Amino acid sequence: MDTAMLIEKSVLVLLLFLISLGVAAYQTYFERKLAAWIQDRVGPDRAGPFGILQPIADGTKMFLKEDFIPAKADKWLFIIGPGISMFTALITSSVIPWGTNLSLFGRDISLQVADFNIGILFVFGVVSIGVYGIMIGGWASNNKYSLYGAIRASSQMISYELAMGISAITIVMLTGSLSLNDIVESQHGMNWNVFYQPVAFFVFFITSLAELNRAPFDLPECESELIGGYHTEYSSMKLGLYLFSEYTSMFVSAAIMATLFFGGYNFPGMDAFSGNVLAILSITAFALKIFLFIFVIMWIRWTIPRFRFDQLMHLGWKVLIPVAIVNMLITGIVVAWNQGWM
Amino acid sequence: MESLTNRKKVVSDKPMTLWEKIYIPAIVGGMMTTMRHMLRRRKTIKYPEETRVFAPVYRGQHVLKRDEQGRENCTACGLCAVACPAEAITMTSAERVKGEEHLYREEKYASSYEINMLRCIFCGLCEEACPKEAIFLTDRIVTTEFERDEFIYGKEKLVESLDDRIDITKRQFTGKRTEK
Numbered sequence: 001m002d003t004a005m006l007i008e009k010s011v012l013v014l015l016l017f018l019i020s021l022g023v024a025a026y027q028t029y030f031e032r033k034l035a036a037w038i039q040d041r042v043g044p045d046r047a048g049p050f051g052i053l054q055p056i057a058d059g060t061k062m063f064l065k066e067d068f069i070p071a072k073a074d075k076w077l078f079i080i081g082p083g084i085s086m087f088t089a090l091i092t093s094s095v096i097p098w099g100t101n102l103s104l105f106g107r108d109i110s111l112q113v114a115d116f117n118i119g120i121l122f123v124f125g126v127v128s129i130g131v132y133g134i135m136i137g138g139w140a141s142n143n144k145y146s147l148y149g150a151i152r153a154s155s156q157m158i159s160y161e162l163a164m165g166i167s168a169i170t171i172v173m174l175t176g177s178l179s180l181n182d183i184v185e186s187q188h189g190m191n192w193n194v195f196y197q198p199v200a201f202f203v204f205f206i207t208s209l210a211e212l213n214r215a216p217f218d219l220p221e222c223e224s225e226l227i228g229g230y231h232t233e234y235s236s237m238k239l240g241l242y243l244f245s246e247y248t249s250m251f252v253s254a255a256i257m258a259t260l261f262f263g264g265y266n267f268p269g270m271d272a273f274s275g276n277v278l279a280i281l282s283i284t285a286f287a288l289k290i291f292l293f294i295f296v297i298m299w300i301r302w303t304i305p306r307f308r309f310d311q312l313m314h315l316g317w318k319v320l321i322p323v324a325i326v327n328m329l330i331t332g333i334v335v336a337w338n339q340g341w342m
Numbered sequence: 343m344e345s346l347t348n349r350k351k352v353v354s355d356k357p358m359t360l361w362e363k364i365y366i367p368a369i370v371g372g373m374m375t376t377m378r379h380m381l382r383r384r385k386t387i388k389y390p391e392e393t394r395v396f397a398p399v400y401r402g403q404h405v406l407k408r409d410e411q412g413r414e415n416c417t418a419c420g421l422c423a424v425a426c427p428a429e430a431i432t433m434t435s436a437e438r439v440k441g442e443e444h445l446y447r448e449e450k451y452a453s454s455y456e457i458n459m460l461r462c463i464f465c466g467l468c469e470e471a472c473p474k475e476a477i478f479l480t481d482r483i484v485t486t487e488f489e490r491d492e493f494i495y496g497k498e499k500l501v502e503s504l505d506d507r508i509d510i511t512k513r514q515f516t517g518k519r520t521e522k
Contacts, residue, residue, distance in 0.1 A: 037380040042388070303376045304369055 004107060012113055016093050024247035025055040031247075031298050038302045062240035070142060070233050077140035082234070082241035085133030089248035092126050095119045096255050097181050099265045099283035103276055111283070112181060119180035120172060123256060124165060127211060130249065131157040134213075134220065137242065138230035149229030152309065153220035156210055159316035160217075164207035166324035167200040170331040171260050184264035189271065192263040199327045201261040203320050208253050210316070213246065215301035219309055254293035255286070262289050398512040401464045401479040404457055405508045406501040409447055414501060415476035418452035425471035430461035447474075455500060459484045459493040469513070478510040 029044065029052065036043025044051035069078055094113040102109045116122050131154050138150025171193055172178055175186045187193055194201045210217040221229035231242045258264060265282035273281055307315065361367060387394055396402075407415050418435030436453035438446045445451075468477050487493055502508045 034380070038376045040379055040382060040384065042384050042386045045388070299373060299376065300369075303372045 023251045027247040065236040067236040072142040074140040081137030082238045085245035086241045088130040089245040092252045100279045102279040115181045118178045134230045141233035145226045146232045149220045160207040160210040163320035163324045167203040170200040187263040190268040194261040203324045216304045254290045258289035396481045400481040401466045403482040403484045413447040415474045416452045417448045417450045421471040422468035425467040428461045428463045430458045
């Protein structure tokens with residue numbers, strides 16, 4: 001690894017970090033606007049033109065609040081809880097291929113920080129660690145409501161991780177590779193996985209909502225029952241980090257859904273372009289797909305009410321997992337048939 | 343019993359059909375509803391920048407009119423106070439003395455005239471009762487205050503000023519003036 005490579009990757013990491021945070025900040029604005037539109041309101045429009053400075057005002061408010069740690073709380077776990085959440089939310093973005101290669105300063109720059117050959121496994125591993133942030137935060141708060149929120153989050157995570165993994169395996173079967181780069185390249189042009197695996201996409205989408213603790217699966221932060229859920233005791237920027245990490249993981253999981261099922265940076269008619277033009281266009285196409293996913297996730301949130309916890313478990317174990325398994329078996333048989341193994 | 347409205351609905355708790363059990367059609371239907379709302383035009387009036395357009399006959403803060411020569415119309419007959427359902431109006435009358443003909447139209451006038459804006463319900467009955475076309479409700483809004491007694495408006499606030507006459511022609515029915 002030469003120095004230029006090191007610089008290139010560092011710049012990419014820094015850029016990704018800033019973009020993820022910026023996108024997360026503006027997701028809060030967009031979510032509030034969307035909620036307002038759906039409810040026939042106007043939404044935040046006082047800070048700057050159309051209220052676009054609202055996230056900055058909110059962030060400043062978060063920083064200026066008193067940073068409070070409850071007396072009976074486990075101080076260190078209380079502090080690292082939001083850190084873990086934020087860390088896991090951000091690190092997933094490192095394996096996503098954001099576009100085709102960019103030629104700059106005589107170098108061919110890959111827009112993927114790390115091309116693991118086990119990209120999907122890495123993503124699932126990191127996402128599972130994400131629940132530790134919530135679990136540790138809820139436990140360390142020494143508050144029954146926080147603990148309830150944390151328990152809900154982790155049981156929900158365990159139930160839905162399974163269906164999520166099984167539905168993603170079908171993509172691995174089709175592509176024959178765990179690397180996200182290979183998966184995206186195999187979906188060249190309009191050859192997207194969603195056309196071959198609509199059921200897997202469907203299951204993956206629902207489980208993603210559950211993993212994100214988004215409506216209709218947002219039981220861990222159910223205000224009416226849990227006074228806010230796992231972050232009840234949190235204030236100031238620690239709370240800010242929790243909320244922020246939620247939006248960051250929404251951004252990242254929209255990116256992963258786009259990567260696995262909607263062709264990542266591929267777009268129809270991409271063969272007509274090459275070089276940097278293609279790179280820019282592919283990044284734009286990818287960003288558009290991510291935006292659409294975020295939009296749909298928010299749209300769902302402001303449309304349907306929350307599940308009850310037993311309904312949530314019922315859906316996870318008795319519906320999604322069987323559907324995912326049957327889908328996986330059928331895919332396996334078809335793949336084996338095509339390969340001539342049967 | 344015969345139902346009084348056409349909104350009566352028979353409620354049933356039949357077990358859900360498969361179509362209902364998979365929820366997706368219902369969710370998609372709900373999402374269509376929210377999408378329709380999203381695309382709807384906002385009806386919000388962003389207050390400090392925009393203000394609501396009042397109807398020409400809006401009933402806001404009262405005015406005590408003067409006639410064309412700038413003389414007060416009110417003769418302190420008290421009919422407005424009698425008509426007032428909220429008992430918001432009080433007045434004392436006085437006799438016009440020589441040399442005051444340019445101030446008051448008739449021999450009797452209101453030396454004090456008070457409306458308690460906290461009691462007033464802006465029904466407009468005072469205006470209807472007035473035989474002299476002296477009191478009218480206007481499209482002005484009673485401003486907010488911090489003290490209760492500031493809401494008792496005396497003549498200094500109610501009588502229109504000579505330089506800044508208040509137009510009430512929209513509130514007058516045609517021909518009313520001749521009748522009064």
